[in-house]
Amino acid sequence: xxxxxxxxxxxxxxxxxxxxxxxxxxxxxxxxxxxxxxxxxxxxxxxxxxxxxxxxxxxxxxxxxxxxxxxxxxxxxxxxxxxxxxxxxxxxxxxxxxxxxxxxxxxxxxxxx
Amino acid sequence: xxxxxxxxxxxxxxxxxxxxxxxxxxxxxxxxxxxxxxxxxxxxxxxxxxxxxxxxxxxxxxxxxxxxxxxxxxxxxxxxxxxxxxxxxxxxxxxxxxxxxxxxxxxx
Numbered sequence: 273x274x275x276x277x278x279x280x281x282x283x284x285x286x287x288x289x290x291x292x293x294x295x296x297x298x299x300x301x302x303x304x305x306x307x308x309x310x311x312x313x314x315x316x317x318x319x320x321x322x323x324x325x326x327x328x329x330x331x332x333x334x335x336x337x338x339x340x341x342x343x344x345x346x347x348x349x350x351x352x353x354x355x356x357x358x359x360x361x362x363x364x365x366x367x368x369x370x371x372x373x374x375x376x377x378x379x380x381x382x383x384x385x
Numbered sequence: 386x387x388x389x390x391x392x393x394x395x396x397x398x399x400x401x402x403x404x405x406x407x408x409x410x411x412x413x414x415x416x417x418x419x420x421x422x423x424x425x426x427x428x429x430x431x432x433x434x435x436x437x438x439x440x441x442x443x444x445x446x447x448x449x450x451x452x453x454x455x456x457x458x459x460x461x462x463x464x465x466x467x468x469x470x471x472x473x474x475x476x477x478x479x480x481x482x483x484x485x486x487x488x489x490x491x492x493x
Contacts, residue, residue: 314483360426369479376428
């Protein structure tokens with residue numbers, strides 16, 4: 273099974289709200305990723321976790337806060353977002369970083385009003 | 386950092402036609418993947434192909450790592466093949482670096 277699940281599928285939030293995105297995989301992968309994709313653009317990396325430790329933070333604003341509570345779960349906590357943060361948020365996982373195939377979840381389509 | 390270029394940016398085909406999508410990259414890579422993004426945004430893994438040739442049904446891919454390019458072949462295209470095709474390579478920190486994609490439209 274090569275499934276990565278993400279919840280919710282859609283999220284609408286105001287600029288003062290706090291919400292969280294959730295990602296889960298049960299493939300025993302030890303690397304997990306958050307990507308952001310704006311309309312008509314390719315996905316861009318936000319964060320990488322390797323063995324539950326934050327490995328890369330691509331200069332993402334602090335209103336995005338990642339969390340990796342265990343090797344199967346990855347959360348993205350959202351607070352005080354801006355309308356320009358509206359995008360498709362994609363989670364991915366791979367066996368380890370650098371040399372293995374990455375598998376993506378279906379994404380959460382976020383709208384900030 | 387590594388640059389990834391895809392061509393053509395847009396492609397319109399009649400159902401049943403064949404096509405070739407190209408991906409050029411600027412440096413040697415350990416990992417190259419092809420994805421199909423469907424209209425709902427799901428990125429579907431097509432091939433993991435750092436080098437060599439692979440086939441899966443009507444799709445096949447070839448990567449010539451020494452010349453820094455990869456090709457995706459779609460034969461006997463169907464309307465369900467429509468969407469955006471991305472090529473992506475792994476950067477030095479493990480993240481995937483995507484090309485801008487090829488938008489394929491298959492007309493019935």
